Amino acid sequence: MQPRLKVGVLYSRVRVEEKWIFAAMEKQGIDYERLDDRKIHFDLDDPAPWRTFDVVLERSISYNSGLYALRMLNAWGVPTVNTAAVAEVCGDKLTTSAMLARAGVPQPHNKVAFSPEAALDAIEEFGYPVVLKPMVGSWGRLLAKINDRDAAEAVLEHKSMLGSVQHSVFYIQEYIKKPGRDIRAIMVGDRVLTAIYRKSEHWITNTARSGEGEICPITPEIEALCLKAASAVGGGLLAVDLVEHPDKGLVVNEINHTMEFHSAQPVSGVNIADEIVNYVVQVAKAAGS
Amino acid sequence: MTTVSCPECAADITLDEGTEVNEIIVCSDCGVDLEVTSLNPATVELAPMEEEDWGE
Numbered sequence: 001m002q003p004r005l006k007v008g009v010l011y012s013r014v015r016v017e018e019k020w021i022f023a024a025m026e027k028q029g030i031d032y033e034r035l036d037d038r039k040i041h042f043d044l045d046d047p048a049p050w051r052t053f054d055v056v057l058e059r060s061i062s063y064n065s066g067l068y069a070l071r072m073l074n075a076w077g078v079p080t081v082n083t084a085a086v087a088e089v090c091g092d093k094l095t096t097s098a099m100l101a102r103a104g105v106p107q108p109h110n111k112v113a114f115s116p117e118a119a120l121d122a123i124e125e126f127g128y129p130v131v132l133k134p135m136v137g138s139w140g141r142l143l144a145k146i147n148d149r150d151a152a153e154a155v156l157e158h159k160s161m162l163g164s165v166q167h168s169v170f171y172i173q174e175y176i177k178k179p180g181r182d183i184r185a186i187m188v189g190d191r192v193l194t195a196i197y198r199k200s201e202h203w204i205t206n207t208a209r210s211g212e213g214e215i216c217p218i219t220p221e222i223e224a225l226c227l228k229a230a231s232a233v234g235g236g237l238l239a240v241d242l243v244e245h246p247d248k249g250l251v252v253n254e255i256n257h258t259m260e261f262h263s264a265q266p267v268s269g270v271n272i273a274d275e276i277v278n279y280v281v282q283v284a285k286a287a288g289s
Numbered sequence: 290m291t292t293v294s295c296p297e298c299a300a301d302i303t304l305d306e307g308t309e310v311n312e313i314i315v316c317s318d319c320g321v322d323l324e325v326t327s328l329n330p331a332t333v334e335l336a337p338m339e340e341e342d343w344g345e
Contacts, residue, residue: 012343013311013336015313019307022309141344256345
């Protein structure tokens, strides 16, 4: 008889997604341990406690905590979902853009600059409106739609004077006149599990900002684009966010590596938590074979 | 039925069936985010403030 797998789940808060994942683990009789990222520590001379895990599922809310934990675990040979390499790419918008560009995946037109003056030049080249985004961040926070030069100068000055060092990298994106919605596709390995429209009257359509969900049929185009995008960032459990660009068609806006699915699961009727657990077990078994 | 007191406004809050440790609940009186820190006995604390690198 094969030894029972031991799964670690690294988390910060028990959101509804973690409740569903824990319930799925319990339903499947999986031996799992809850690892609160505020309470754990790593002794770099003692990997043994961590090597008792056949796989660790990373669900930290803090990007930094999750990323560094994954780096330690992967350095010790502990399989993780996702890997540190995937988190490094997906947690940073510019790195994601670079990987998508390398793979020829269509995406919005983006520019990057390292000083407010150069950023203003880049913005003026675009024309208005444009969108300024933080390199790291989520839930639609700190996005700025810049409608004119006055606003550009003000926001750039505020970012450079008040922001952390990361805000001195200016990630500038064309403003896309999307049809009041974007698309979130849930990827499990090499499968597009389900997709939903996220609808909002606001230009930010994130469901963390009260965007509403509606089922989106997975067309061959969506499937092919998602597979290509997931492959470009290293694959795994991913949420690929697509935007319907009026000129370019579907483009990949961002890819999330610790996806929330509080809308996608009830809207789609797909038990995403079950699929996540199945994938995590599959990764552990593949690593052990 | 388990009841806790909001550390911000002292309102009585009833925990739903199936509430988990580390789950975030919202005080229905003052709207503050609270983290459930234990279930037996039931305790809550003010939830940590959202950090810049939080997200998905």
